[in-house]
Amino acid sequence: MAKLLGGVGTSHVPSIGAAVDHGKTQEPYWKPVFDGMQAAKKWIAQARPDVCVVVYNDHASCFALDLTPTFALGVGSEFQPHDEGYGPRPVPVVKGDPDFGWHLAESLILDEFDITIVSDMTVDHGLTVPLSVMFGQPDEWPCKVIPLCVNVVQYPQPTGNRCFNLGKAIRRAIESYDADIKVAIFGTGGLSHQLQGERAGVINAEYDNRWLDRFVAEPAELARIGHTELLRETGSEGIECIMWLIMRGALDEHVKVVHRFYHVPASNTAYGLLVLENK
Incomplete structure (x- = not known):
């Protein structure tokens, strides 16, 4: 039987990927961010998952307003990095697991979740940056x-x-x-940030850290927070944090915090990183 090892929550800031790609991780601005990732990297190197389920959002790359699935599951054998306007990131092709992917699709749909099944899709920084956070710059990703x-x-x-x-x-x-x-499961995105409009650049560290506390201790109650509160407190892109709740829902009610890290700023975003295991 497959075993769920734990969950990872991480922001997927595109400039983190750029810092990795261009060798800037030890520059003064970025060094504190990447130093804060080391315990998470150590955990996953020891855990050695065969498959990672990565929950992320597409940024009008593979999916745009002409086709916007609520939940889209990739069941292909590989997923190419998407060209987001400056060429694809120089990272390995993402290898899928069609057998496990189709099992997930079948199980979720029969469990009454309307999942869009996607055999051919590209993946943007929303997925590749979390892989870089956890695995660095390998010649190939060490898991499917x-x-x-x-x-x-x-x-x-x-x-x-x-x-x-x-x-x-x-x-x-x-x-x-x-x-x-x-298996490990990643929830990605957030935390507080807004990229446009009058509130561009908003970061709410107090709210983010209170949200992380509740994410660990009382996730079912946290999940009831509405979009309006998230938008007000964390900015228009802060709503990405709901994807972390998919990861949290997959774990036990009571979990062990293996690593927690929070840093402001990472570009114009509040960066959060959390590694959880079932107790």
Whole structure:
């Protein structure tokens, strides 16, 4: 039976990927950010998952306003990095796991979650930056990846509670898979930031850290927070944090905090990183 090892929550700031790609991780601005990632890298190197389910959002790369699935699951054998306007990131091709991907799709749909099944898709920084955060710059990614793309861009977005319950369904799907594999799940995006408009550059460190406290201790209550509060307190892009709730829903009610890191600023974003294990 497949085993869920734990969960990772991380922001997917595109400039973090650029710092990795251009060898700037030890420059004074970026060094504190990348130093704060080291304990998470150590954890995943020791855990050695066979597959990572990476929950992320597309930034009008593969999906745009002409096709906006609420939840899209990648079941292909590989996923190319998307050209986001300055060429694809110089990172390895993301290798999928079609057998496990189709199992997840079947289990989730029969569990009454309407998942869009995608065989051919590109992945942008929303997915590749978290891989760089956890694995650095390998010649190939050390695990297979199941992309789970969530719409947090186009209204109406799914509720935090819907995301939390999807995580629970993913846990059931993992534990019903009869192959002996180790799985980790990533929730990505956020934390507080806004990229446009009068509030561009907003960062709410107090709210972010209170949200992280509740994310660990009382996730079911946290999942009931509405979009209006998130937009008001964390900015228009801060709503990405609902994707972390998919990761949290897949874990036990009570979890062990392996690593927690928060840093401001990373570009114009509040960077958060959390590694959790079931107790």
